[in-house]
Amino acid sequence: MSYQQARWAEPLIFELSKPGRVGWTLPEKPRERINVPKELLREKLELPELSEPEVVRHYTRLSQMNYSVDSGFYPLGSCTMKYNPKVCEELAALEAASYIHPHQAEETVQGALELIYRLERCLAEIAGVARVSLQPSAGAHGEFVAMLVTRAYHKSKRDDKRNQVIVPDSAHGTNPASAAMAGYEVVTVPSNARGRVDLNALKATVSERTAALMLTNPNTLGLFEDQIIDIAGVVHDAGGLLFYDGANLNGILGKTRPGDMGFDIVHFNLHKTFATPHGGGGPGAGPVGVQRELEKFLPVPLVEYDKKKGRYYFDYDRPHSIGKIKGFYGNFGVLVKAYAYLLLMGGEGLSEVTEAAVLNANYIMRKLLGVEGYELKFDASGPCKHEVVFSAEPLKRMTGIGAHFVAKRLLDFGTHAPTYYFPPIVPEALMIEPTESESKEELDRFVDALRTIFEEARSDPDKVYSAPTATAIGRLDEVKASRQPILSWRAYRELAKE
Amino acid sequence: MGHPYIPNTREIREQMLREIGAANIDELFADIPPQIRLKRKLKLPPAMSELEVKRHVQAILAKNTPFTQMLSFLGGGVWPHHVPAHIRSLVQRSEFLTSYTPYQPEASQGMLQALFEYQSMIAELVGLEVANSSMYDWSTALGEAALMCARVTRRQKFIVPELIAKDRLSVLRNYASGPGLEVVEVGYDHRTGQLDLKQLRAELGGDVAGVYIENPSYLGFLETQGDEIAAAAHKTGALFVVGVNPISLGLFKGPGEYGADIVVGEGQPLGNPVSFGGPSLGIFACRDESKLLRQLPGRLIGATTTLDGKARGYCMVLQTREQHIRRERATSSICTNAALCAVSAAIYLASLGPRGLRDLAELCASNASYAMKKLNTIKGLRAPIFDAPHFNEFTLNCDDTHVSIQKLNAGLLKRGIQGGKPLRAEFPELGKTALLCTTELHSRDDIDRLASALKELLGGKG
């Protein structure tokens, strides 16, 4: 199987513009005089002028130069690039979903309220929590909200000293960043030789200043934190809360639940585990679930059901709530897709998702262990979960070629590169998450590609150094891009003049 | 039978287990302590076929009345506009839809170039040089703008108008609570709605990081003192932040032209459906100054060339501001944003062009003008309550009648009309007032229909 991405030297849309062209029509000419002082009116607006077919062709060509899950294998670690069912798209696009206004009288949006309510119940059951807010727009947003809830909780206990949040050294960057945004001092706890949180180090790190520990389980190495019960005990005994980063939920659906592990706050990534499309960087949704004691701090509003009146309503009567963390109620369009996905899978289907995902990752792990150049830095004796992190350090030692070049060469095989250089505790890391959406053949192809790259690195390194060549464009000067940032068409045009 | 989304059937999985030397699938979960193993099935609705899911979800959604099936005058932070059909067909292309953050620029030039074009168009619209490739929404963009002002100026106070949307204020306070920023509200002229400049100048000491206004304001009127507010802020070393509805900028000056250092706003009306308030699109732009650029949150796409200098290309730049590198010292924790909505916005702006956007903005404002004129002729009603120019939203007051806004809205609903948002909970001092919005979706007949219905309701029978 050979791969070749489309290649267009597609100009910027501004460069295709011609005065007088327009790509749309308006129903009626304005008739009423608008009383606005002249000095507020703009004189000029430089936007492209194109007809509809030109706009369509331009963006169609751009789309052809963009790799996606629907194009091929996309094993980005901790991103869960699984298949996005198309029926979910159809449902979110229905008029009854996309043409409703958030301020409409509640009796006219009972369907939306019911869907939010039902989705909340499902997520609460999956994670083992009491209530869930569907308001946050993304994982990092959910983490930020969790930190605000944490602070509200400790404040309610008049516990002012708790200004520290602990994260493992393998944590995803959004964790410490979200904690810092909420005003916390971030303290790192190291991982042990088994790749898990060092329990003794954790015991030495918690104190009366600990507000929370942020953890994902399985962790970013794809390993299950098997000492989680002890970890929870240590943090709770110190008076802190336990926050679960739900990025890796795909590794444990139906097998165990964060709530049962002892987590007080759980966040979800609907655009990961629950198959809503990533959209090239969003929109997503990052709901936050909590145990009963923390329920009152959740953002307003929550959806409740009035049994007597037989209707759903928004509950704003929540005096301890942290308030709002986004306009309106969350990314409703994304919620519709996630809800439909849950119905398509059912409880047993979700367990099967996890089994297939975990098996795929373990399959890659075993097969790749048999390929020279790649090794596991941690514990290879037990299974991994839904993702596995290899190190290309042996390859680098032997040939000077590390994870960065492996990633670039993989693109030529019609595969998106795994996450690399993360987690920071593994040198030359290749973080591989296959998901349940990949066939055995696809996994075999991937392992073969890595084997081929190893061989090329040894015998024909130029092939690797010159990669990628099958993509729309070859290696870019990213250093120049950051040294002298050109961030708009206007800036580009002015520079071109010089 | 296999599952449609899981290519490896049970047979294949059994074969794979054998190949890796595992006796069964449970072995791969053996490291989960038995005390936390889920010993029952998840209590979720049973799996449905695609056909059944469609029916089920459609039945739930059928309990909604889309505003296309009634006459709605709602706005207030998310506005109903016509979304040209080609936008959806383009962003639904799975190469855009099912891709992720363009970490491998060589394989993701499509998304990168589209987002670079979005950045460029937003920069033109707001009159500033740099726009990022999106935030979650207007309110969180505002929160991040306040944090950015604090970082740049190293000061702790942020000034907002009293007439700020209360939901946005709540979000802002949450963001401000992290570093302990003080949010101070400045009053307004009760006749014109304009910011009280005297009060503003009194608040502007050496400790103010930023001054924020919304233009058009939440209540629909235009702030005409932009230049003066900018001057007052800059004189004391504070930054000037303006929040916008981008459609209005088809007609009005971009805030960069009257001194804004940062512009935030809601990009939803640019080619994205209302969708019950989300997905949304946070606009964030700033002046091209090193001290601002370094503190800008969110992703930035830059133009460059291939290593051999022969071809043009695009990639993420200045990533050292972001969470995956700076971690707790990042300018923001934002990772996933609203990229696809930004691409929709770019396609929308490219399709309308400057003329189209101006015509659209004019029609929206014209409809509001007509609506205010008509509603003012009804005894007891006053629209708007502020003596100032308006864009496409306005306030409607019925203090001089015997009914409440809620009662009027209930009567309107019976006639298939969704009235404006009641404002009493947010601004009790404004009395019985609602916020109404008109766009190109409204015709003169629609507005006449609203007027007749209100007349009828106030005339007696409700």
Added chain:
Amino acid sequence: MKEGNYDVPDGLYYSREHEWVKLEGKLARVGVTDYAQNKLGDVVYVELPEVGKQVKQVTEQKTKEMELGAVESIKAVSAVYSPLSGTIKETNAALQERPELINTSPYNEGWICVLDASALEAELKQLIDAKAYAEYLKKL
């Protein structure tokens, strides 16, 4: 002199955090070593300290008061720690326009700042000479 692929000029003092110090009377000119710039990769931005800032000599436990600034490549940010305590007298403005000087000329044009050292005699004992630094590099 050279240690393997790295330049280690004589006449300078070095720290284990890979900074060099050139004594100029009571002043100390500071930069990062050839080894450091190699590990950093292409430098795209340098965060310079403010003139007048007081810094402390770096110790095992690193704190903010020991930071002279930071050097950024496209994929990483590295703090630059002060090899001596003192007050910043001058910073290298050329690095704003041409951060790549750190890569091309780490010991000359790529200098970062000049310090008015407050405890020179005592603290120099913590630094090592070219020979010792070269030995140190061997072990890394």
